[in-house]
């Protein structure tokens with residue numbers, strides 16, 4: 001199908017884009033990579049009055065080191081960049097493990113970090129990565145800016161903290177502690193499809209090899225990225241033995257996630273799958289924490 | 295009334311200028327405004343890959359961009375592979391010889407996906423080829439002959455550059 005009539009403007013500064021967003025309110029829609037928005041326009045599921053294209057705003061495309069040793073990523077950074085960026089490989093390897101799992105290269109060449117995070121699809125990889133890495137997002141409007149933690153940003157099914165006149169402009173990732181390992185594991189029916197189930201696992205070991213912090217966050221497991229806080233907490237103080245990992249996976253996937261059935265899989269199957277993936281992710285994260293490389 | 299907007303774009307090295315409605319998809323712009331009908335349209339939601347073209351040398355879905363967004367940009371479509379219709383590009387030659395197509399609907403998108411892929415990875419393994427093809431649907435061939443064609447194309451392009 002074809003989009004309904006719509007007006008289009010392509011400002012070349014963020015200030016101008018934010019002024020336009022304020023002027024048009026709910027009738028205006030930011031256009032980033034277009035890889036989710038244009039299909040919605042084509043199906044006429046979205047019929048905004050005016051598209052405000054961010055692709056000419058050049059200074060939102062960057063990956064930089066922060067003063068604290070973490071990383072900040074501009075909203076218009078293409079998903080393709082996440083796969084190979086050397087700073088991310090070093091500081092936030094979860095990002096480049098997850099990025100190749102998003103759709104196909106043809107989609108990632110256009111799709112942006114900000115677009116995926118703002119679109120808030122519960123099956124998407126990047127929101128899960130952001131929550132797992134305890135990212136914070138800089139939201140900016142013509143009137144000012146505020147920072148929101150990723151875990152507070154996702155409030156419901158495809159619903160976020162963003163107000164109509166706000167844009168997500170930057171993602172900040174704190175540095176990971178030493179002896180931390182990450183893994184992103186998912187299963188999709190075909191490579192490039194949205195995943196049936198997936199999990200990000202992060203573990204930190206102390207000098208004796210005992211787990212001092214752990215994190216488990218799931219996609220396609222509820223309306224938002226789903227954090228299994230109690231299962232992760234149960235791993236702290238353990239040496240991440242197979243038994244403790246199996247018990248945490250079982251608890252997380254029975255008590256802390258809420259997958260729903262779709263045409264491809266029942267909720268029960270998704271829980272089972274999430275459990276299998278959790279075990280794999282935790283073992284991989286542990287190996288990386290021991291190996292020193294995130 | 296929504297104003298039409300001017301688009302100046304370079305396609306296959308040639309400059310074009312048109313006035314279009316902002317809602318016009320780039321895929322439709324190429325086909326209906328520029329008569330470059332080699333780019334095909336299947337699903338219009340990014341899934342099938344038939345509309346794949348190159349933007350600054352990288353593959354993208356032309357059904358997920360508006361024509362107005364392409365203003366000032368450089369595109370390559372399947373027509374840009376060869377200037378002389380009598381002389382096929384090595385990639386086309388390989389697809390012809392290895393029976394890499396039946397109806398041909400998916401072919402333009404596959405060629406525009408594989409061209410930059412082989413540039414980056416001139417000697418791919420079969421697994422890498424299959425992964426590279428995973429964003430393009432073909433309803434006819436069962437893919438086996440497409441994989442063979444890509445292997446043959448890699449040989450031809452390798453011979454050409456050595």
Ligand SMILES: Cc1cc2nc3c(=O)[nH]c(=O)nc-3n(C[C@H](O)[C@H](O)[C@H](O)COP(=O)(O)OP(=O)(O)OC[C@H]3O[C@@H](n4cnc5c(N)ncnc54)[C@H](O)[C@@H]3O)c2cc1C
Nearest residue numbers: 032033034035036037103111112114115116118124168340
């Ligand atoms: C075939 C196909 C398969 C896909 N598979 C996957 C997959 O497996 N995993 C996955 O995660 N994604 C997948 N996607 C979606 C893809 O990752 C999109 O790129 C992403 O969801 C949206 O990013 P975008 O930059 O394209 O945003 P757009 O489509 O331009 O925008 C999406 C929404 O976010 C808003 N928005 C954009 N940028 C901002 C901003 N800076 N501030 C505030 N609001 C903003 C827009 O107004 C719009 O509402 C797939 C897409 C396709 C077409």
Ligand code: FES
Nearest residue numbers: 336337338343357
């Ligand atoms: S028509 Fe563009 S991907 Fe199918």
Ligand code: FES
Nearest residue numbers: 396398432433434
């Ligand atoms: S040859 Fe017919 S769709 Fe591929």
